[in-house]
Structures are given as structure tokens and as C-alpha cells.
Amino acid sequence: MNHQLTLEINDEVYKDLQQKANAVGISVTEWILTILSEQSIAVSEARVTPELQEQTRKKFRSYAGAISLGYATGSDNDQIDADLARAYADDY
16 A cells, blocks of 8 residues: 655755765655654664663673772761861862
């Protein structure tokens, strides 16, 4: 089944399309249909399979985890107070 589609584009875009179509010896309509078909195929091929999604998810999760800064962090209030005192004492 074929469908008719009407596009309204400005002169600048049309001239660009016309130049590209003329360069390969086809009409503007054929040029547009070719480009749309190629993009449709590319989008279809780019669909991610569930297996690839899982591999990507596992790789992403591998970056998560604990990092040791070489000193305690968290709820060490004495260290937090000392860090704040140093920060406020610094005049920048």
C-alpha cells in the first residue's frame, strides 16, 4: 500500500535537497525517499536487544562501589568538626 505525503519546506531547504538529488541524478522526491528509507533501516538496526541491554547494565554497575580515600569519612563527627574549623579559618 502506498500513501501520499505532502511536505511544505522553505526554499533554502528545497534548493539544498535539489542539489543533492541532481548530483546523483534522481528527483527530489526519490532523494527524500532514499534518505528516509536509509534512516528507517538504521533506526531498526540500532534497536537494542535485551541481551545487549543487560550487558550494558552490568558494565555500568561495575563502576559503582566503594572508594577508599585513605581516611575515614561518614559519621566521624570529630573529623567533620575539624574539617569545618579548617575551612572557616581559611580566608581564601
